[in-house]
Amino acid sequence: MSGGHGVTGDTAQERPESHPNSPPGNGRRYTAVRIAIGLAALQSAFAIFNFVCWLLRGEHPWAELARAYPVSRMVLWGAALLWSAVSLASVIACWQGRRWGRLGYLYGAAAWIAVAFLLAPWQIALSGAVMSLLIWSVFRTDSARHYLADEAVSRRDRSRRARLSRGVWLFSTACYYAIFFVQVTNEGWFADVLVDEWRRLAMWIMPLLPLVAVGCTRKGERLWRFGMFLVVSGLAGLFALIGYVPYMPQLVSFLGDGYQGYEVPWGTSIVWVVLLLLIGSFGLAIARLLNRRRASARPEPT
Numbered sequence: 001m002s003g004g005h006g007v008t009g010d011t012a013q014e015r016p017e018s019h020p021n022s023p024p025g026n027g028r029r030y031t032a033v034r035i036a037i038g039l040a041a042l043q044s045a046f047a048i049f050n051f052v053c054w055l056l057r058g059e060h061p062w063a064e065l066a067r068a069y070p071v072s073r074m075v076l077w078g079a080a081l082l083w084s085a086v087s088l089a090s091v092i093a094c095w096q097g098r099r100w101g102r103l104g105y106l107y108g109a110a111a112w113i114a115v116a117f118l119l120a121p122w123q124i125a126l127s128g129a130v131m132s133l134l135i136w137s138v139f140r141t142d143s144a145r146h147y148l149a150d151e152a153v154s155r156r157d158r159s160r161r162a163r164l165s166r167g168v169w170l171f172s173t174a175c176y177y178a179i180f181f182v183q184v185t186n187e188g189w190f191a192d193v194l195v196d197e198w199r200r201l202a203m204w205i206m207p208l209l210p211l212v213a214v215g216c217t218r219k220g221e222r223l224w225r226f227g228m229f230l231v232v233s234g235l236a237g238l239f240a241l242i243g244y245v246p247y248m249p250q251l252v253s254f255l256g257d258g259y260q261g262y263e264v265p266w267g268t269s270i271v272w273v274v275l276l277l278l279i280g281s282f283g284l285a286i287a288r289l290l291n292r293r294r295a296s297a298r299p300e301p302t
Contacts, residue, residue: 030147031228031284036138037091038232040105042177043131043239044088051081069258076119083112087132094139099148102139109136121255123246131239165216169229172209176233179206181240184269185262224287230280237273241266 086108093101109132116125138144156162179202210229214222244264245251252261 029224030143030150031224032138032141033094033144033147035228035231035235036135036144037095038173038228039131039235039239040087040091040135041095042173042232042236044084044091045174046177046181047084048081048088051077051084072119073258076116079112079115079119083108083115086112094144094148097148097150102144102148105139106136109133121246121259123251123255127242127244127246130242131235161216161218165213165218165225168209168213168216169225172213173229173232173236175202175209176206176229177236177240179203180233180237180269180272184240184244184264223283223290227280227283227287230276230283232280234273234276234280237269237276241269241273 087105090101090104090108093104095101113125113129113132116128120128210226213229214226217225241264244262246255247259247262249261249263252259
């Protein structure tokens, strides 16, 4: 898929623009590693949030839920919640340049996939393992090791504008995924909040969020940040759709008793995800090309 190359290809070797506030170090951007970190953090945080909301908003007491579902299903839910917490903590540690975060994700992902195939139907386990395996493969690369060894990572720009830029990009990515999830499932806390005029307002605001984020970003890295935002949003949507494949009405009967099918607007959802990945990958490719031209135009030090 077009978005896959943007995660594991040459973008991991990009170098940033020359900027007086750039941190010291070898200057590599580690695009693939940063995409993996952002994707894992986004999915893990939303998994925890949605699960907790489902428990707290349930119409039946927890005792009835325990009687309604088999023990294996309850253990699987607990393992999924624990894995989401481990994943979130691990990638936050990676973002901060802590080496234990990478090992935490690698071992945690292996344990979670084993538990999922042990307790869940193989279709559900496989659909849930795809994203973890992709991020696992990125964290196994030399680029991930160099990212954690690069002192420039821990000495990132901490100016007010840089922090504002990161915050706006984070908020925009979370909003895009939340609205996408609501449009696909029409369930959960966000679906209860975004109703009627509020949902239409959210749809109108969506195009403005990345524009505001671009305006908050310093010149020279805007296109790269925008491409990162689109690729992370596209991949998050892609793996969310993959997770619903076993629950398609045509396939849910193969899961056994106790599983219900979901009607998902596959056509519009796939088009949206493909557009995000294509535009994001194109933006990252252009940013890489511009960086190479700037690097070749710099005078050699004397």
